[in-house]
Amino acid sequence: MKITFLGTGTSQGIPIIGSDHPVCLSDNTKDKRLRVSVLVEWDNYSIVVDCGPDFRQQMLNAKVSRIDGIIFTHEHADHTMGLDDIRPFFFKQGDIPIYAHKRVLKALRKRFDYIFKTENKYPGAPNVIQKRIKNKPFSIGDLEVVPVKGRHNALQVFGFRFRNFAYLTDMKTLKDKEVDKLRNLDVLVVNALREKPHPSHFNLEEALDFINEVKPKLAYLTHISHHLGFHDSVQQNLPENVFLAYDNLEINI
Ligand SMILES: [Zn+2]
Numbered sequence: 001m002k003i004t005f006l007g008t009g010t011s012q013g014i015p016i017i018g019s020d021h022p023v024c025l026s027d028n029t030k031d032k033r034l035r036v037s038v039l040v041e042w043d044n045y046s047i048v049v050d051c052g053p054d055f056r057q058q059m060l061n062a063k064v065s066r067i068d069g070i071i072f073t074h075e076h077a078d079h080t081m082g083l084d085d086i087r088p089f090f091f092k093q094g095d096i097p098i099y100a101h102k103r104v105l106k107a108l109r110k111r112f113d114y115i116f117k118t119e120n121k122y123p124g125a126p127n128v129i130q131k132r133i134k135n136k137p138f139s140i141g142d143l144e145v146v147p148v149k150g151r152h153n154a155l156q157v158f159g160f161r162f163r164n165f166a167y168l169t170d171m172k173t174l175k176d177k178e179v180d181k182l183r184n185l186d187v188l189v190v191n192a193l194r195e196k197p198h199p200s201h202f203n204l205e206e207a208l209d210f211i212n213e214v215k216p217k218l219a220y221l222t223h224i225s226h227h228l229g230f231h232d233s234v235q236q237n238l239p240e241n242v243f244l245a246y247d248n249l250e251i252n253i
């Protein structure tokens with residue numbers, strides 16, 4: 001299985017438009033972060049987790065020529081607003097499966113009403129196949145996907161486990177029985193926004209505590225704000241099995 005970090009930034013991305021914060025002005029490419037998403041590839045399959053406003057650029061950067069579906073963590077704009085840009089895949093492949101909680105599907109139907117229209121649909125609009133997911137394992141091809149439920153302040157969000165890899169973002173709290181789904185991981189990805197606490201995201205300390213609890217072999221941090229600091233200096237102070245993810249990073253599992 002190959003994982004590509006398509007984006008590792010928090011909702012505004014880094015740099016933030018118009019910002020003169022030193023991290024936003026950094027020349028280091030690792031300090032440039034598109035909105036969070038990962039590409040998961042195995043056998044001949046490729047799926048994307050979330051489809052934010054940078055989706056088009058991310059598909060170009062990673063040279064993705066087909067996708068077998070999009071899995072959504074939750075409905076926030078930084079995770080969904082690129083849905084229109086599935087059009088090149090739809091024109092080539094036909095209807096694109098989207099996997100999401102029923103509340104997230106409802107939000108997408110409202111926001112992208114023209115995509116879900118069944119009558120008098122504009123010919124250039126893409127078609128999707130809605131796949132409702134609950135908090136129980138489902139399959140894409142021969143790959144089992146295990147949802148992991150958490151809370152993002154009051155909002156329910158799903159993380160996902162694929163074999164010995166798990167991807168969690170926008171998490172603030174998880175119940176013990178959900179954490180139990182994350183045993184024996186080779187790689188855990190988890191959100192770490194900044195040092196200061198935040199009502200709906202793990203800060204760095206909470207993310208490191210969570211990693212200590214789950215005990216994956218390796219962990220990567222994502223959904224990063226410019227307030228966390230420069231990539232290279234933050235990395236220096238992390239435990240030896242914990243890494244800041246950065247855009248276009250690829251890992252093989
Ligand atoms: Zn987010």
Ligand SMILES: [Zn+2]
Nearest residue numbers: 074076152170
């Ligand atoms: Zn969110």
